[in-house]
Amino acid sequence: MEFRKDEPLYLQIADRIKAAIVKGDYPGGTRIPPVRELALAWRINPNTVAKAYRLLQSENWIGSRIGDGNYATPLADDVRHRARRELLETKFAELLADAAGLGMPAEELEAAFRQFLERNPSR
Amino acid sequence: MEFRKDEPLYLQIADRIKAAIVKGDYPGGTRIPPVRELALAWRINPNTVAKAYRLLQSENWIGSRIGDGNYATPLADDVRHRARRELLETKFAELLADAAGLGMPAEELEAAFRQFLERNPSR
Amino acid sequence: MEFRKDEPLYLQIADRIKAAIVKGDYPGGTRIPPVRELALAWRINPNTVAKAYRLLQSENWIGSRIGDGNYATPLADDVRHRARRELLETKFAELLADAAGLGMPAEELEAAFRQFLERNPSR
Amino acid sequence: MEFRKDEPLYLQIADRIKAAIVKGDYPGGTRIPPVRELALAWRINPNTVAKAYRLLQSENWIGSRIGDGNYATPLADDVRHRARRELLETKFAELLADAAGLGMPAEELEAAFRQFLERNPSR
DNA sequence: GTGGTCTAGACCACT
DNA sequence: GTGGTCTAGACCACT
Numbered sequence: 201m202e203f204r205k206d207e208p209l210y211l212q213i214a215d216r217i218k219a220a221i222v223k224g225d226y227p228g229g230t231r232i233p234p235v236r237e238l239a240l241a242w243r244i245n246p247n248t249v250a251k252a253y254r255l256l257q258s259e260n261w262i263g264s265r266i267g268d269g270n271y272a273t274p275l276a277d278d279v280r281h282r283a284r285r286e287l288l289e290t291k292f293a294e295l296l297a298d299a300a301g302l303g304m305p306a307e308e309l310e311a312a313f314r315q316f317l318e319r320n321p322s323r
Numbered sequence: 324m325e326f327r328k329d330e331p332l333y334l335q336i337a338d339r340i341k342a343a344i345v346k347g348d349y350p351g352g353t354r355i356p357p358v359r360e361l362a363l364a365w366r367i368n369p370n371t372v373a374k375a376y377r378l379l380q381s382e383n384w385i386g387s388r389i390g391d392g393n394y395a396t397p398l399a400d401d402v403r404h405r406a407r408r409e410l411l412e413t414k415f416a417e418l419l420a421d422a423a424g425l426g427m428p429a430e431e432l433e434a435a436f437r438q439f440l441e442r443n444p445s446r
Numbered sequence: 447m448e449f450r451k452d453e454p455l456y457l458q459i460a461d462r463i464k465a466a467i468v469k470g471d472y473p474g475g476t477r478i479p480p481v482r483e484l485a486l487a488w489r490i491n492p493n494t495v496a497k498a499y500r501l502l503q504s505e506n507w508i509g510s511r512i513g514d515g516n517y518a519t520p521l522a523d524d525v526r527h528r529a530r531r532e533l534l535e536t537k538f539a540e541l542l543a544d545a546a547g548l549g550m551p552a553e554e555l556e557a558a559f560r561q562f563l564e565r566n567p568s569r
Numbered sequence: 570m571e572f573r574k575d576e577p578l579y580l581q582i583a584d585r586i587k588a589a590i591v592k593g594d595y596p597g598g599t600r601i602p603p604v605r606e607l608a609l610a611w612r613i614n615p616n617t618v619a620k621a622y623r624l625l626q627s628e629n630w631i632g633s634r635i636g637d638g639n640y641a642t643p644l645a646d647d648v649r650h651r652a653r654r655e656l657l658e659t660k661f662a663e664l665l666a667d668a669a670g671l672g673m674p675a676e677e678l679e680a681a682f683r684q685f686l687e688r689n690p691s692r
Numbered sequence: 693g694t695g696g697t698c699t700a701g702a703c704c705a706c707t
Numbered sequence: 708g709t710g711g712t713c714t715a716g717a718c719c720a721c722t
Contacts, residue, residue: 207329208705216424223426245513245707284425291421292439298414301339302407303346310440316415317433331712357694368714373695381504389695390614390721452576454697462670469672480709491699496710512710513706530671537667538685544660547585548653549592556686562661563679577720614722697719704712 201242209244213252218261222284226272232262234269324365332367336375341384345407349395355385357392447488455490459498464507468530472518478508480515570611578613582621587630591653595641601631603638 203212217232226232235253239246253270256262262270275283299309326335340355349355358376362369376393379385387393398406422432449458463478472478481499485492499516502508510516521529545555572581586601595601604622608615622639625631631639644652668678 206331206334210705211329219421219424219426223424248706251705284427288422288425288427288435289439291418292436293443295414295418296440296443298342299411301342301346302411303342304407304411306440306444310437312411313415313436314433316412317419317429320416320419321429333712359694370715371713374712376695387695388722390693392694392722452580454575456697457575465667465670465672469670482709493700494698497697499710510710511707513708515707515709530673534668534671534673534681535685537664538682539689541660541664542686542689544588545657547588547592548657550653550657552686552690556683558657559661559682560679562658563665563675566662566665567675579720617721620720694722695720697717699717700715702712702714705710707709 201244209248210251210255213238213242213244213249214255217252217256219287221261221272221275222280222287224280229271229274232270232272324367333371333374333378336361336365336367336372337378340375340379342410344384344395344398345403345410347403351397352394355393355395447490456494456498456501459484459488459490459495460501463498463502465533467507467518467521468526468533470526474520475517478516478518570613578617579621579624582607582611582613582618583624586621586625588656590630590641590644591649591656593649598640598643601639601641 203209220226233241235246235249238244239249242249253262253264257264257270260273262272264270295313296306296309299306299312304312326332343349356364358369358372361367362372365372376385376387380387380393383396385393385395418436419429419432422429422435427435449455466472479487481492481495484490485495488495499508499510503510503516506519508516508518541559542552542555545552545558550558572578589595602610604615604618607613608618611618622631622633626633626639629642631641633639664682665675665678668675668681673681
């Protein structure tokens with residue numbers, strides 16, 4: 201597992217879990233991977249994973265049943281889709297701001313992005 | 324000045340200066356704002372600005388003359404444009420990866436982004 | 447610990463660590479003293495030690511693992527010996543230049559140095 | 570004129586003047602170069618040269634006659650030679666300490682230095 | 693006035 | 708307990 205080093209690990213972990221939930225990987229009240237399992241799989245210290253889980257709990261993305269692990273909070277499909285859109289639009293807004301900082305107006309941005317996608321297909 | 328809190332301040336400062344140079348705001352050997360001035364304007368501790376400047380120096384974006392100030396390293400226009408494109412494409416790639424994490428394939432991404440731009444015009 | 451006052455502390459600290467590595471005090475990936483420990487032992491501000499360590503990191507003499515410590519970069523013995531010789535020859539060259547500035551030609555210098563060593567034995 | 574960047578400029582300037590006096594370049598009460606002239610020749614800010622001169626005055630290496638420049642303090646030949654030896658022995662002692670830091674005992678040092686001189690003749 | 697160094701101390705991320 | 712970041716403030720070197 202690759203992580204960026206300009207952002208705290210536990211935030212990146214939490215973001216990935218959120219993305220997976222929103223994507224639909226953990227429908228209903230599915231069990232999410234135990235701390236130790238994820239820590240082992242991603243080669244991260246269990247304390248760091250635990251911290252990410254605590255954050256997800258506090259934001260109500262997951263719930264824990266004592267002695268029985270963590271479970272994704274049941275999410276209606278429309279709520280899930282809205283959450284997905286919001287996460288995505290945050291990214292869009294960041295891109296827009298970054299591009300503006302580089303002197304590229306919104307009008308040119310979409311064309312530039314399209315070109316990028318054409319030049320880097322599928323993968 | 325607004326800063327995100329999930330990334331070290333000095334990195335965000337350095338990124339903005341890089342963007343400004345790459346955008347063409349500091350051509351030739353133009354003087355960039357003195358540490359104290361920027362610190363005051365952005366309401367940041369001078370040491371933090373100085374740390375950002377030190378990073379930029381180590382990456383050769385700027386050079387400092389003690390008692391005189393910091394100066395943008397002269398950059399040929401084509402180099403500058405290439406740097407701009409690279410910074411932008413890094414952002415594109417990040418967006419692509421984030422979208423994939425949310426279960427949105429590249430094919431849909433462009434349309435979603437176009438819609439976003441239409442819904443959030445001008446600003 | 448004694449330091450000269452005509453050179454920044456953090457450079458003197460970095461030089462001593464380099465010397466110790468090159469001398470063989472930290473073979474393989476040995477842990478070097480934690481920032482706080484060295485700061486306490488040498489009665490220096492931890493930030494200053496940290497600055498020296500950052501310099502050593504940027505020059506790849508050591509690597510740091512957050513929450514764990516700093517480790518000497520593994521160095522092949524021949525590389526280590528070459529580095530040692532280079533550091534030493536820099537000192538020799540400085541002495542040569544200083545002596546020339548004082549009007550003592552290289553021919554006389556060696557004899558003067560030998561006399562000095564005879565007059566200041568052992569210690 | 571080349572200067573090291575790990576030591577304040579004004580100290581390096583003062584050291585060179587001292588060396589020149591001790592070497593015999595300014596016998597009797599010879600006039601030493603005016604601040605502006607030296608500043609121009611060595612491409613240094615006059616204020617920095619002036620600071621070096623002030624240090625030399627405070628240590629009595631030179632004296633100033635108002636409106637008439639700076640003059641080397643007359644120095645008996647034996648005093649001059651002793652000063653030269655002292656400056657040189659300070660350098661020797663530093664080399665000894667640096668070598669010890671690199672794990673080279675005094676016994677080996679002289680041989681290493683001799684080899685260095687043989688390999689870097691005359692220049 | 694400008695950048696560089698150093699100290700002091702708080703708090704965070706990670707092990 | 709360990710390194711990293713940030714703030715605050717003093718003082719120095721240089722222009």
